[in-house]
Amino acid sequence: MSDLPPFQTLIDEHAGEVMAVLRGAVGRGDADDCFQETFLAALRAYPRLGDGGNLRGWLITIAHRKAIDHHRARGRRAVPVAEVREAASEDPLPDEGVWELVGALPPKQRAAVTLRYASDLPHAEIAAALGCSPEAARRSLHEGLKRLRKELA
Amino acid sequence: MRDSLDRLARRAAAEGLLDVAYTSTDSPFGPLLLARTRRGLIRVGLPNQDPEALLAELAARISPRVLETPAEFDAARRQLDLHFEGELTEFDLPLDWRLSRDFRRRVLRSIARIPYGQTRSYTEMARSAGNERAVRAAGSACGSNPIPLIVPCHRVLRSSGGLGGYGGGLPMKQGLLELEGVLG
Numbered sequence: 001m002s003d004l005p006p007f008q009t010l011i012d013e014h015a016g017e018v019m020a021v022l023r024g025a026v027g028r029g030d031a032d033d034c035f036q037e038t039f040l041a042a043l044r045a046y047p048r049l050g051d052g053g054n055l056r057g058w059l060i061t062i063a064h065r066k067a068i069d070h071h072r073a074r075g076r077r078a079v080p081v082a083e084v085r086e087a088a089s090e091d092p093l094p095d096e097g098v099w100e101l102v103g104a105l106p107p108k109q110r111a112a113v114t115l116r117y118a119s120d121l122p123h124a125e126i127a128a129a130l131g132c133s134p135e136a137a138r139r140s141l142h143e144g145l146k147r148l149r150k151e152l153a
Numbered sequence: 154m155r156d157s158l159d160r161l162a163r164r165a166a167a168e169g170l171l172d173v174a175y176t177s178t179d180s181p182f183g184p185l186l187l188a189r190t191r192r193g194l195i196r197v198g199l200p201n202q203d204p205e206a207l208l209a210e211l212a213a214r215i216s217p218r219v220l221e222t223p224a225e226f227d228a229a230r231r232q233l234d235l236h237f238e239g240e241l242t243e244f245d246l247p248l249d250w251r252l253s254r255d256f257r258r259r260v261l262r263s264i265a266r267i268p269y270g271q272t273r274s275y276t277e278m279a280r281s282a283g284n285e286r287a288v289r290a291a292g293s294a295c296g297s298n299p300i301p302l303i304v305p306c307h308r309v310l311r312s313s314g315g316l317g318g319y320g321g322g323l324p325m326k327q328g329l330l331e332l333e334g335v336l337g
Contacts, residue, residue, distance in 0.1 A: 006173075006212040006219035011158065019154065032157050039161050043170045047217055 004052045007043060014056050015039075018063045025067035025114060034070050038063045057125060064115055064129040071107050101151050102144075108132075109144030116141055162222035172216035175208065176223045178230045181237050182325045185302075187226055190215060193247030194229055196299050199321030214252065233302065239332060242269035244303045252299040256282055260294035267308045270333045274312040296320060302329075 018038055022031040041062050049058070102113050108130060115126045127137035165171045173195070175188040183200025188211055195215065198207045212219050228246060235241035253261050259282035267273050279291035295306040296318055307329040311317045319326035330336040 003213060004217040006208045007217055008175075008208070008219055008221045011161075011220070015154065015158065019157070032160075035157055036161055036164060040164060040168065040170065043165055043218055043220075044168075 004046065004049060005055075007046055010042070010055055010059060011039065014059050017056070018059055021060060021063050021114075022067060025064065025111075026070050030070060034063065034066045037066045037069075041066065057121065060115075061121065061125055061129045064111060065131070068107065068111055068130065101148055105144050105147060108140040109147065112137055112140035113144040113148070159222075162220055162224065165218075165220060166222070166224065170218055171220055171222070172218040173211050174220055174222050174224065174226075175211075176221060176226045177204070178226070178233060180233065182321065182328060185233070187229055188219075189225065189229075190249045190251075192249035192251075194300060194303060195249040195252060197301050197303060199301055199325065201322050201325075202320065229303075236302070237332070246303060248300060248303065253294070253297070256284065256287065256290060257294040257297060259283060260291050261298055261300075261304050261306075264295065264298070264306050264309060265304045267305055269305075270335060272308045272310050272330070272335055275309055275317065276312050278309055292317065305329075308333075308335075 015035075019031060019035050022034045022038070026034050038059065042059055102110055104110075105113065111130055112126055115121045115129055116123075121129065123134045123137050123141070126141070127134040130137055130140070132140075162171070162174075166174070173188055173190055175186060175196075177184045177186050179185075180200070185200065186196070186198030186202070186204045186207055187194065188196040188198075188207070196207060196211060198204050208219055232241055232244050232246060236244070248265075250258055250261070260278050263278055263281040264273075275288050275292045275295070276285065278295070279285050279287045282291060282294075284290070295309050298304055298306040298320065301307070301320060307319060307326045309317065316323055316326055327336060
């Protein structure tokens with residue numbers, strides 16, 4: 001049988017980070033709804049998950065998908081991403097005001113930038129999270145960064 | 154965060170996604186782990202048993218959808234408390250026997266019928282499970298009892314009168330028997 005750890009372990013280890021990412025992506029007020037949707041979706045799929053190798057990346061990917069669903073459903077602009085900076089990132093964007101600018105990007109670009117720099121996901125996983133091709137993900141990221149650079153210049 | 158997690162556990166249960174729930178409860182011998190499925194109590198972890206190992210086993214054998222939540226453990230908690238106070242002699246809780254099969258399950262079901270304050274031998278348990286010569290197997294069925302206390306394997310002793318073994322350690326077995334007025 002599978003050797004997936006008890007689901008509670010995922011909650012104990014990653015709930016804080018998932019919540020931080022969601023607060024950044026959808027704002028404090030809606031983060032808990034997305035948090036619930038994220039963990040319920042994860043719980044639904046969990047027994048069929050073949051590989052327990054990168055559970056953190058898997059959860060963060062689901063969280064971003066839920067954040068994107070949320071924005072689509074609301075059809076509204078994003079809330080600034082300030083708190084996402086709490087998440088580890090090896091390749092951080094420069095300081096302060098940047099996340100507010102990220103929050104003002106169009107949804108796909110914002111999601112691509114957030115996934116790359118706050119959640120540290122590779123392009124393939126960003127594509128999976130956004131439901132697009134890796135090429136399109138790369139493009140969104142590129143466009144988003146270009147725009148940020150311009151705003152920061 | 155606490156509220157979010159409580160809400161998550163409730164929603165998971167409501168949507169049928171909570172396959173194994175667990176909580177811990179105090180006892181005079183130390184903390185106990187209680188785990189249940191939709192069928193009933195499936196596992197009681199004794200104080201000297203590693204909860205993480207027990208939960209990992211439940212994840213592998215029943216379902217990895219294992220969540221910590223105190224909901225619906227009230228009856229088990231209350232009955233255990235009363236038992237430790239010497240005021241409850243018979244548990245009335247739905248049990249999930251899935252962790253034991255065949256001969257072992259028959260042994261454990263026989264053990265579940267040993268009345269409070271009485272003891273049986275491993276030989277008697279082997280006989281009542283249908284194979285008098287399988288004394289050693291009866292002993293290992295007791296040793297692997299997933300629902301100790303509720304299924305009172307502490308009431309099974311050696312034919313010689315020796316205590317035999319106990320998953321929770323012999324001092325606990327002794328303590329439980331003293332509580333029932335059998336020893337001491």
